[in-house]
Amino acid sequence: MLKLFKKMHSREWKMAGICALLIIGQIYFELRLPDYMSNLTVLIETPGSSMSEVYRTGAEMLACTLASAALSILCGYLVSRIAGGFSYTIRELVFNKVADFGQKEMHAFSVPSLINRTTNDITQIQMFVAMGLQIMVKSPVMAVWAVLKIINKSWTLSVITAGFVVALLCIMVLIIVIILPRVRRVQKMLDDINLISRENLNGINVVHAYNAEEYQAEKFEKANDRLTRTQLFNQRALAFLMPVVSFAMNALALIIYWVGAAIINDVPLTDMTGRIAQFGDIVVFGTYATYVIMSIMMMVMIIMLLPSAQVSAGRINEVLDTEIKLCEGDRTEAAETGTVEFKNVSFRYPSSGKNVLENISFKANKGETIAFIGATGSGKTTLVSLAARFYDATEGEVLIDGEDVRSYSFDALYNRIGYVTQKAVLFAGDIKNNVLFGESSAPQTDENVQEALDIAQATEFVSKLSKGTESPIVQGGTNVSGGQKQRLSIARALARKPEILIFDDSFSALDYRTDAKLRRALNEKLKGTTCLIVAQRIGTIRNADKIVVLEDGKAAGIGTHEELMKTCKVYQEIAMSQLSKEELEA
Structure with a gap:
């Protein structure tokens, strides 16, 4: 007392x-x-x-x-x-x-x-x-x-x-x-x-x-x-x-x-x-x-x-009195822009004695799209969480723009990253407030909101609402559908105008048509933005510059869709379970 x-x-x-x-x-x-x-x-x-x-x-x-x-x-x-x-x-x-x-x-x-x-x-x-x-x-x-x-x-x-x-x-x-x-x-x-x-x-x-x-x-x-x-x-x-x-x-x-x-x-x-x-x-x-x-x-x-x-x-x-384990550094600048690199990264949760990820290494250059696919529990979400520094790697290094994520101040790190969570989370307020949520170096303008909604394919349903971007969102976003909630979450990340976009299985609630239109808009309007995509559907990631296939926390294969179809048995099994023979040949 x-x-x-x-x-x-x-x-x-x-x-x-x-x-x-x-x-x-x-x-x-x-x-x-x-x-x-x-x-x-x-x-x-x-x-x-x-x-x-x-x-x-x-x-x-x-x-x-x-x-x-x-x-x-x-x-x-x-x-x-x-x-x-x-x-x-x-x-x-x-x-x-x-x-x-x-x-x-x-x-x-x-x-x-x-x-x-x-x-x-x-x-x-x-x-x-x-x-x-x-x-x-x-x-x-x-x-x-x-x-x-x-x-x-x-x-x-x-x-x-x-x-x-x-x-x-x-x-x-x-x-x-x-x-x-x-x-x-x-x-x-x-x-x-x-x-x-x-x-x-x-x-x-x-x-x-x-x-x-x-x-x-x-x-x-x-x-x-x-x-x-x-x-x-x-x-x-x-x-x-x-x-x-x-x-x-x-x-x-x-x-x-x-x-x-x-x-x-x-x-x-x-x-x-x-x-x-x-x-x-x-x-x-x-x-x-x-x-x-x-x-x-x-x-x-x-x-x-x-x-x-x-x-x-x-x-x-x-x-x-709780000691915060994630302590920020003081670095704000870096020599590179939009790069993400994992060097021999292993990770285990504090309550576990076994590694969830083991010896993962890859690099995403500026403007590239790196996708992650694998069975449930293979460590996909944990991997991208390390890039966003929700946890620190147990072994190895995670580099953003060529610098260890642990050396950045939180403001400097999260100004570089736009993160869309696996479970879409909206806050009580209106659509505009949710899209402009948080602080970033991006302009807090109506034009920025509209551009983010356009790319996220959310303009279609937002424009039909009586108050447009001023339409209310209740706690948890329960007054919009799962797909609408997911698109607003994507728009929120896009409005930050980040160097690196991380999508943690963020297209799962979208139909194939909307998914395709959204990926096309990302490719056309965000050419210089690096994307890390966690996905379950081959169709979402088959055009990625590099695909990392995870199995039990290890990289079972890394390469393009065509390369993995020839060399990675795990990827072949996933592809054959989702696509027909004709689609695979096409």
């Missing part, structure tokens, strides 16, 4: 300091009230006291109450500003950190867990700061101040009060020790609930198609039941604290007045002044002792929030 507080801005620390002073002033006025009560008691019990003295004492009590209320309101306002600003800062830090994550870090945390940490965990911290900042200052200061006020009043009553305080503190510590491990489990269970809910919502069509509603409901029920049982135990344990503190406060007041009555009885009846003074001291002692227990009651409120906040702070720190 303290590690997170170090990230608080200086202005918030200043406001926290002002709050502390306001709370001390509030405590001063509150703790003046018992003294006025004692004076008022003496005035009422003393014969000959005037009403003006009683009224003046009452007015002073009222002034203290109003001053305390005013300071409390002002402090509450500042605390809300501090809590809101602090949570804003932490959310921003977590979001920016996650934005820098590579694939390895994303797999380590999982998307549902990161969503929970960015929302629920930060909310827990905000609630703790909003309630705790006042109480953490007020409770100990009030307790110590009240103790100092009563310590010389009566040693007997002081020992009784100390006994109650020690017993309550022991109960609080015991409950915290029992609850804290279970709170950690609760946060992980919330991640599971989020994961199951997210899967169910994303795959709702599949769930319906396979009549899997009952199966999904049972899976959710199990996770929900585990969470509920754990939460019930935690809340019951915490609910035990407040009645105990309330009972202790009332019991302490009863014992103080009972013992106090015995003390007053020991004062001779002839000494009325002494008896009245002793009575006033007992009343003041009882009030101050109640303040001590009230301080503990306030601490109970914090203890109810502390375990969750502590666990949430730990989970947030896990994200913020």
